[in-house]
Structure formats: structure tokens, C-alpha cells
Amino acid sequence: MAHTNRFIAGVDLRSQENNRAHRTEEIDRKRLIVRRGQAFSLTVHLFHPLQSGHELALVLKQDKTNDDIVIRQRTAGGSGDKWWLHQQSARNELLLTVYSPARAAVGEYRLAVELMSGNRLLERTEFTKMYLLFNPWCKDDAVYFPDERLLEEYIMNENGRIFRGSADYMSGMPWNFGQFEDNVMDICFEILDRFKPARSDPPNYMRQRWDPVYISRAVVAMVNANDDGGVLVGKWQEPYTGGVQPTKWMSSVPILEKWSKSKSGVKYGQCWVFAAVACTVLRCLGIPTRCITNFESAHDTDGNLSIDRVYNIHRENYDHADSIWNFHCWIESYMQREDLPEGYGGWQVLDPTPQERSSGMFRCGPCPLKAIKEGDLNVKFDVPFVFAEVNADIINWEIRPDGQRKQLSSSSAKVGRNISTKSPYSNEREDITHQYKYQEGSAKEREVYNKAGRRISGPDGEEESKPANEPGKVQLEIKHAKPVFGTDFDVIFELENMGDEEVSCKLNMMSEAVTYSSVHLGWCQNSTVNVVIPAHKVHRETVRLLYTKYASVVSEHNIIRVTGVARVSGQEKSILEMVNIPLSKPKLSIKVPGWVILNRKTSTFISFTNPLPVPLNRGVFTVEGAGLLSTKEFRISGSIAPGQRVSLELSFTPMRAGVREFLVDFDSDRLQDVKGVATLVVRKTSPSYSSKCPVICG
DSSP states (O other), X not given: OTTTTOOEEEXXXXXXXXXXXXXXXXXXXXXXXXXXXXXXXXXXXXXXXXOTTEEEEEEEEOTTOOOOEEEOBOTTOOOTTSOEEEEEEETTEEEEEEEOOTTOOOEEEEEEEXXXXXXXXXXXXXXXXXXXXXXXXXXXXXXXXXXXXXXXXXXTOOEEEEEEEOSSSEEEEEEEOOTTSTTHHHHHHHHHHHSXXXXXXXXHHHHTTTOHHHHHHHHHHHHBTTSTTOSEEEOOSSOOTTSOXXXXXXXXXXXXXXXXXXXXXXXXXOHHHHHHHHHHHHHHHTOOXXXXXXXXXXXXXXXXXXXXXXXXXXXXXXXXXXXXXXXXXXXXXXXXXXTSOTXXXXXXXXXXXXSSEEXXXXXXXXXXXXXXXXXXXXXXXXXXXXXXXXXXXXXXXXXXXXXXXXXXXXXXXXXXEEEEEEOTTSSSEEEOHHHHSSOXXXXXXXXXXXXXXXXXXXXXXXXXXXXXXXXXXXXXXXXXXXXXXXXXXXXXXXXXXXXXXXXXXXXXXXXXXXXXXXXXXXEEEEEXXXXXXXXXXXXXXXXXXXXXXXXXXXXXXXXXXXXXXXEETXXXXXXXXXXEEEOXXXXXXXXXXXXEETTSOEEEXXXXXXXXXXXXXXXXXXXXXXTTEEEEEXXXXXXXXXXXXXXXXXXXXXXXXXXXXXXXXXXOSSOOOXXXXXXXXXXXXXXXXOOOOOEEEO
């Protein structure tokens, strides 16, 4: 017989069983994908029982290293830092229980079974692939998360919300992380393999593949394309020629797929897209991760913990390297910091948006939340930059007619507001500002700020010796409702005279379109009035902002910045007040009638009504959903007239059971970033307890 000199008939990796136990069956049920620090089982089928003196062993190989890992049987149990196996015999089968160390390198391995007689190799099977991930369920893993319930969100949830808008008008944008979609895990390992140190010094790189600090730092460097052919090219204002407008993306999956095919940066991303892609990669690798939004986020380029805004006599803001973004998104990942003193483990800030270099690459973090909150700026990595993003003071300066610079005002409470993440229990916003800093204005908050090295100076180092905010007898406040894009709306400038005598005041009222990163795009409407305000009275000026004025200059983010500058007779300093007004978007309608059953065709109806007073051209619906369908586009022919309703009917076949989200985006020439979402429960079979079918709406 052909096998007379052979012992091993075959090896069963028991992939489906192992993957279910290791919580990886959503990734794949055919390939063996396991988590480190947790045992898995293999079955070796024999042609006939092993003879005395014969011994089985496993051999593991990884690319970029010449060192084989030989795993042998240990009857008394192995140590936690070594691979080992336990063997049980049953007739012509051997059950091998394999134990991996909690510090094993993550990635792709090739596995073979060897039969030895002493030092002599009798037989070796062909190598087959297996994959090893981080294990946040394992107490010995550096990414161990103490509350297992929350891992349903921070590892297992493919659906998310990323918060955008302004500190006063926040909205959650649905996002498909898709970390368990086909090919995503392979692309994540491809990202690690494309990291420059992986190519320039493979042995040293592989020695650090166990370390979540090193791996997360590599991921955020590779998610942007500024170094080494990373995933995403950043662009913060139009035109987006040759690429996708950042607001159009709803999912990390098409971005990762496009990068994997082209091996060049995908165009284009902005902060929330960078953050979402990094979140996908790290969740897929097994590191607990969540997306964060910091509203009124400071970009302090000179490191003085203050953002200097300079206005000239015409009240126009000078360009300055420092800026305040309406919002900025990054991620947090959970890990222990063995490279730092005790106490700095836990949530770590990581930022893949290319803003500043860290150790020669555009990346940021991991930066411990504790270090940010306590002002420990010497802790690795990049604490000063993140501390300033959430704590910097704003200093407003005026250039007087004689060329001198005078401080108008300062604020220590306008940066780092409403720091947000998705709740692990719902799609609602969870405020985590208290995890970054103490209560604004409290003695402890100012103590930490001073510890971090408060230094307020004007441009070119000019010190201002007078108090930043001398109480004036006139106060200025800007009020507005929540406007809808496409409508005219009112902004009210309210001047209150707190003094005992009437005052004269010159009020400049300006409105401009800006990007969410505070780049000026164009003026909407400006006007100036001279008013007299009686003692202890309030004067109101109302400006109606017209759609016909702002439509041609606003960006796809639809943000209008309104500024008021009041010069009061007898008051040395001008009064400056500024608000950012995001214009809300219309809604999409999504209806899914009937039960949604695994591997059974489902129909969906999508509709949208043009709310603008002008026609829309080049309309396109984009749909997708993790476990439901891949990204698809449907173009609308012709123009969509004002008030006209357009509809789309499509079918898809769900590929995975469970709670899923169906995402829709609508874009056109005059209106972009209109989003809709419907939450579906994909059942394995039709319910038998009811004949009535539901209609799911979103």
C-alpha cells in the first residue's frame, strides 16, 4: 500500500471549532485564526498507532525570520512564555492541545506536524497557514480588558458612530468598520508588513511584533500615506480631483481594499476617516479600540500651550500656524505600558491624521490618558501635542492702526469641549471629557495647566502684562437657532450695557464659510452699524444670512463662522465674539419590508426629496453594510428639481447573521454628505411564532 512507510494520514485544524472558541469565526470559518494566550486543538490522523520512541512536534514558521518555533509535548504543563502542547491518544488519532504564549508575535504563521524518532525526522506534513491575533480576553496579554462585556463594542462591533459638527450641535455619523469582512484581516497584516522597519530590519521588527505599543504606533503611521506608501492621502478642502470626497466615505472596507490592490495612497481622507480606518485595523488585530471626537480641538504648532488669533483693523483673522478645528477625531486603544512606570496603562490616544512628526514619521501616540489629565508631558509618546489639543488657552490679539498688537481677550475653557465617543450600550454619545482633564475653571485644572508649563505670549514673543479679560461695561453675545442647509436664517448680535451710563458702540458683523479645520473659504455677508445702548439695557441687531449668499462659498461640511467685533467708546479694548454654525442636512428614507433572513434575497426602498430651491445634478446613492453587501453606487439620471422625490429599489442577500446596519449616502453637485442608516436583525431562519412581517425604517 502507498502509505506503508508513512504514519500521518492527515491533520484537522478544527478551524470552525477553534475560531468559535477564539471569537474569530466572523472573520473566517475555514482558516485557523486564534488568539494568543489561549489554547487551541488539532487532530492528527494516523495510519497506525505510533511506535515506542516516536514523538510528535509542531513546527511554526513566520516570514521575515529564519527561526523556527518547535512545539513539543510537556506532561507537567508549560511556562507562560513558551509554546507547548499536550497530547492525547485515541486509537489512530491524536488530539493536540496547543498553548501559545501571551507575548507571541501576532501575524501569519505556517504550521507543520513532524514525527521524530530521537533526533531523526521520520515524517513532516506540508505546511499550512494559521493566524495569531492579540487576545483582550486573556489576563496575561498586554491588551487584556478587564470588563469583558465592553469588548462586544471595542472588538466585536463592526458598526459605529463618529461624532462631528460643533461643540453645540453634535451629530453621530454611522460608520461601517467592517473588521470581520472578507480579506480585511489579510490587509491588516499587509499593512504591518509594509511598515518601513519591517522591510529595512526584518529580524528586529519581528521581535517587536508581540508589543501592542509598537504595533499600534506602526498602524497609525501606515494609515496615512505621508510616509512609506500608507493607506490614505489627506486633503482638507476642494478640489478633490482624482479621488473621493472625504465626506462620501461610510466604511473602512473599500478604502482598505483599494489600497491593497493599488499599493498607493487612497484619495482622500480627513481626520474621522483616518481614525475610522485605524480603528478597523486595530480591532481586527485584537486591540480594544474606540473612535474619539474632540470638539474645539487646538493645533498648537509652537508648543506654548496657547492658540494665538490675530485680527487686523478690518477685523479679518490673519493666517497663523496655530488653529482651532471645529472638531478633530482620533482613536484610543487599551493596553498596558510596560515601557513606562506603573500607572500609565489603560486607554491610550493614537492619531493617524498627519499633523506632526513623531520619531521621524507622521503619527501620534500611544499617549496615556492619565498623562494628559495630569499634565505629565515627559511621558511617551507625544503628550505635549495631545495635551494642547484639549487644554490650550486661546489668546485673541488686535493690530491697532499704529501697528501695535494688543490683547483683546483670552479663554481657558473653549478648547477641548464635549470629548465624545460612542456608548458601548447604544448608538448615543458618551461624554468622556472628564477622562482627559479636570473640571474647567477648577483649581485642579489650572494647577495641571501650570504644571504643564503655562506660557502666554503674543506673536513674536511680545508679553502682555495686563489681565487678559478685564471686565468691560458692554458684553457681546451671538445667538442663533439650528439652521438647515438651503434655508435663510437669522443670527442675533446682542449687546448688553452693564454700566450706569449710555454708551456708543461700533459693531462689525461678519460671516464667512470655513472648513471644519478653520480654513477660510469666502465671505458670506458683512455689515457695520453704529448704535447707542442705554444704561442697563440690551440692544439687538439681527442679520439674516441668505442661502443665495452662502451657498456658493460653503464647503461640504456646511459650516458658517459668524464673528462680532464691537468697539465701545471709552473702552480701550474691542470686544470679540465668534461662533461656528453647522448647517444641518436633510434626511434619507430607508425601508426594508419583511424579515431579513440569512442567504435570502431582501428588498430595500430608498428615497430622498430635494429640499433646496435649486435643482440638483449628478445625484448618486452609495449603499453598503457589514455582513449585508459590499459598496455599490447608483447614479440618478437627469436633474432633481426643487421638492422632487427620487426613489431607489435594490435587493441584497445578507451574508452574516446578527444585528447589521444598512448605510446610505447621497451626494450631488450642490448637496453632499446626506446620510441614512437602517438597523436590521439578520435571522438564520424565518420566525415560526408570527406570520406578520415587520417594516424596518431608517
